[in-house]
Amino acid sequence: MARSSITGANSQIANGAAVNREDAKTLVMAAIGTLVEDGKAEWSRTATGEIELRLLSGEVFLLGEVCVTRVA
DSSP states (O other): OOOOOHHHHHHHHHTTOOOOHHHHHHHHHHHHHHHHHTTSEEEEEOTTSOEEEEETTSOEEEEOSSOEEEOO
16 A cells, blocks of 8 residues: 655645545545554454454454444
8 A cells, every 4th residue: 555645734734735535534544544654553354345443452343434443
Protein backbone atom coordinates (compact mmCIF):
# COMPACT_ATOMS: atom_id res chain seq x y z
CA MET A 1 0.00 0.00 0.00
CA ALA A 2 1.40 3.38 -0.96
CA ARG A 3 1.84 5.98 1.70
CA SER A 4 0.16 9.35 1.42
CA SER A 5 0.93 12.61 3.12
CA ILE A 6 -0.83 12.11 6.43
CA THR A 7 0.74 15.25 7.90
CA GLY A 8 -0.70 17.39 5.12
CA ALA A 9 -4.08 15.72 5.45
CA ASN A 10 -4.12 16.23 9.21
CA SER A 11 -3.34 19.90 8.67
CA GLN A 12 -6.27 20.22 6.27
CA ILE A 13 -8.64 18.58 8.74
CA ALA A 14 -7.33 20.66 11.67
CA ASN A 15 -7.85 23.82 9.63
CA GLY A 16 -11.49 22.90 9.00
CA ALA A 17 -11.11 22.05 5.32
CA ALA A 18 -13.94 19.95 3.94
CA VAL A 19 -13.03 16.31 3.39
CA ASN A 20 -15.38 14.17 1.31
CA ARG A 21 -16.15 10.55 2.14
CA GLU A 22 -13.70 9.01 -0.36
CA ASP A 23 -10.89 11.33 0.75
CA ALA A 24 -11.58 10.44 4.39
CA LYS A 25 -11.59 6.72 3.60
CA THR A 26 -8.30 7.06 1.72
CA LEU A 27 -6.74 8.88 4.69
CA VAL A 28 -7.94 6.25 7.17
CA MET A 29 -6.71 3.35 5.01
CA ALA A 30 -3.33 5.07 4.54
CA ALA A 31 -2.98 5.52 8.31
CA ILE A 32 -3.91 1.88 8.91
CA GLY A 33 -1.46 0.81 6.20
CA THR A 34 1.26 2.74 8.00
CA LEU A 35 0.48 0.89 11.26
CA VAL A 36 0.79 -2.43 9.40
CA GLU A 37 4.02 -1.41 7.63
CA ASP A 38 5.52 -0.29 10.95
CA GLY A 39 4.70 -3.66 12.54
CA LYS A 40 2.16 -2.21 14.98
CA ALA A 41 -0.81 -4.06 13.48
CA GLU A 42 -1.77 -6.94 11.21
CA TRP A 43 -4.68 -7.18 8.83
CA SER A 44 -6.29 -10.07 7.04
CA ARG A 45 -9.48 -11.09 5.26
CA THR A 46 -12.00 -13.09 7.26
CA ALA A 47 -13.93 -16.07 5.85
CA THR A 48 -16.79 -13.66 5.09
CA GLY A 49 -14.50 -11.33 3.12
CA GLU A 50 -14.29 -8.55 5.69
CA ILE A 51 -10.97 -6.96 6.61
CA GLU A 52 -9.93 -7.64 10.20
CA LEU A 53 -7.36 -5.35 11.81
CA ARG A 54 -5.48 -6.55 14.90
CA LEU A 55 -3.36 -4.05 16.80
CA LEU A 56 -0.40 -5.33 18.81
CA SER A 57 -2.02 -3.82 21.90
CA GLY A 58 -4.85 -6.36 21.55
CA GLU A 59 -7.70 -4.42 19.96
CA VAL A 60 -9.49 -6.05 17.02
CA PHE A 61 -11.52 -4.12 14.43
CA LEU A 62 -13.59 -5.01 11.38
CA LEU A 63 -13.13 -2.53 8.55
CA GLY A 64 -16.42 -2.08 6.75
CA GLU A 65 -17.17 -0.18 3.58
CA VAL A 66 -18.25 2.95 5.50
CA CYS A 67 -17.48 2.16 9.14
CA VAL A 68 -14.97 0.62 11.53
CA THR A 69 -16.32 -1.69 14.25
CA ARG A 70 -14.36 -2.61 17.34
CA VAL A 71 -14.75 -6.33 18.05
CA ALA A 72 -12.39 -6.81 21.00
